[in-house]
Amino acid sequence: MWKSHPKALPYLFLSEMWERFGYYLMIGIFTLYLKDVEAGFSMTEKEASDLYGTFIALVFLTPFIGGLVADRYLGYKKSIIIGGLMMGVGYFMMGIHSLQMLYVAMTLVIVGNGFFKPNISTLLGNFYNEEKYKDKKDEGYNIFYMGINVGAFICNFFGAALKILFGWQYAFMAAGVGMFIGVLVFMLGSKYYGNKAEKKGVQPGDMPFYKIVLFILLPSVVFGVIGWLLKGVQSDANPDSALFGSDSTDAFIFACIPVVLFYASLYFKAKVEDKRPIGALLAIFGVVILFWAVFKLNGSALNNWGDKYTDRELTGTSQRVASRLVLTDTLTYKKDSVPLYDEVFRIQKKDGEVIKTVDYPLYFRNVHKDKLPEEGGKVFTWSANLSQSINPGWVIMLTPLVVAFFTFLRNRRKEPSTPTKIAFGLLISALSVLVMVAAVKAGNNGAEKVSVWWLVANYGIITIGELFLSPMGLSIVSKLSPTNITSLMMGGWFLSTSIGNKLSGVLASMWDTYEDKSHFFWVNFALLLFATLLFVLLRQLNSVMTEKGIK
Structure with a gap:
């Protein structure tokens, strides 16, 4: 497999695999850690989801700047190493039980990811620009993408075992170790990178960096500060008087305003021949x-579903195997300790202090009375963060099938255009949400736990949508962008991902406000169904692709 590809590919594959091992291990336990009453920060679902959304939004915002800095000043090798080391240190610091240290750690991960993620993908692409490897480019990226998902799949098993054996801090340390291994592997391949890892410098037609700072970054910071300081009407439902639910959400929304306006200005200022391609990209970004x-509810609302609403009990052989692998939590049932079912699973807080702690496993609160153990009885449950391995597991299994499907259509000259694939990806993703609506009904609106197969089915369907959409996004940006602003339009893709990630946190923070949990998922279904309006624009989008001579 490797012989027909650049010699750098195995090193880049393994570097990315270990980097994603660390990142997804951290993401898999992040909200669970924030909500832990004893060893975490006893945050409510709203608080944890809001912080999670802000975090992953900023993680996908910094690659725009990191890519430009590597392109023009640092080069790819230095940027990747710097970014990897920053992320590794950040993961280690997350295990320190201090809110201030947590914020410092998150900042390191956010900035480090900006240097690492875009540049290792760009470096890989540099090798496949050579004539002898051009016909292997798609295959090379498929191999690379597999590395991402192998790391994302196996990491949660390590995270579960270390959390159960030693505590949260050791799980975060494992994420850091994984990141450092990724950096080491990357450095071992240095002799194969040659001049492909060097900076390009400022190219003719590139927007000067000072203009990017003056017209994008600086206004964004100023607007973000304004958003943080502005207050709305204070009420019981909005004690902090935030305009959009929280100060961090306010700041993020306001910070996006000048950036969105800047991208709109690219369309209005573009040459006549560039207007339609830029307009097409902006529509897709939206x-x-x-x-x-x-999609990003996997680390928040769906993680919560796997933790509190999914039957995770193991018995017999499966329990013995999981226990030996240290993947099970042991829970003791105390009859009449607390009500069996607490509708919102909320920790009561006052002025930031916990006034009611729960020394009783929340797991039992919605177990059907016929399935409850005897007083003092023990049950074995698989660790909640393991549900985070379902999506990458599906990616590993479904990627070859999706690739084969499109190859089959291509050979018969029936392969859909890239915009059509994206539109179908949105529709398929919408259908996945209906699975969770059915899961809520099956569990009597959370009063009883449901099978993990509901989550498996949901992730399976949305993974097909992901494979139709995500790989196509960067592809269409590279195909349609005017050559002088390709980097900026790539930044637009990351910006849309970032805004979506923040919106995901906002959606998840509203979980407790829905008495009927199926309404939460109906809202998500409606959002994706609205996004399928892209089908209405397909004729125009496909005509733009035809004009550019691409499919």
Whole structure:
């Protein structure tokens, strides 16, 4: 497999695999850690989801700047190493039980990811620009994408075992170790990178960096500060008087205003021949925001569903195997300790202090009375963060099938255009949400736990949508962007991902406000169904592709 590809590919594959091992291990336990009463920060679902949304939004915002800095000043090798080391240190610091240290750690991960993620993908592409490897480019990226998902799949098993054996801090340390291994592997391949890892410098037609700072970054910071300081009407439902639910959400929304206006200005100032391609990209950016808003619920609302609403009990052989692998939590049932079912699973707080702690496993609160153990009985449950491995597991299994499907259509000259694939990806993703609506009904609106197969089915369907949409996004940006602003338009893709990630946190923070949990998922379905309006624009989008001589 490797012989027909650049010699750098195995090193880049393994570097990305270990980097994603660390990142997804951290993401898999992040909200669970924030909500832990004893060893975490006893945050409510709203607080944890809001912080999670802000975090992953900023993680996908910094690659725009990191890519430009690497392109013009640092080069790819230095940027990747710097970014990897920053992320590794950040993961280690997350295990320190201090809110201030947590914020510092998150900042390191956010900035480090900006240097690492875009540049390792760009470096890989540099090798496949050579004539002898051009026909292997798609295959090379498929191999690379597999590395991402192998790391994302296996990491949660390590995270579960270390959390159960030693505590949260050791799980975060494992994420850091994974990141450092990724950096080491990357450095071991240095002799194969040659001049492909060097900076390009400022190219003719590139927007000067000072203009990017003056017209994008500086206004964004100023607007963000204004958003943080502005207050709305204080009420019981909005004690902090935030305009959009929280100060961080206000700041993020306001910070996006000058950036969105800047991208709109690119369309109005473009040459006549560039207007339609830029307009097509901006339309796609707009709809994929809604895809990421729903897809990224995997680390918040769906993680919560796996934790509190899914039957995780193991018995017999499966329990013995999981226990030996240290993947099970042991829970003791105390009859009449607390009500069996607490509708919102909320920790009561006052002025930031916990006034009611729960020394009783929340797991039992919605177990059907016929399935409850005897007083003092023990049950074994698989660790909640393991549900985060379902999506990458599906990606590993479904990627070859999706690739084969499109190859089959291509050979018969029936392969759909890239915009059509994206539109169908949105529709398929919308259908996945209906699975969760059915899961809520099956569990009597959370009064009883449901099978994990509901989550498996949901992730399976939305993964097909992901494979139709996500790989196509960067592809269409590279195909349609005017050559002098390709980097800026790539930044637009990351911006849409970032806004979608933040919207995901906002959606998840509203979980407790829905008495009927199916309404939460109906809202998500409606958002994705609205995004499928892209089908209305397909004729125009496909005509733009034809004009550019691409499919």
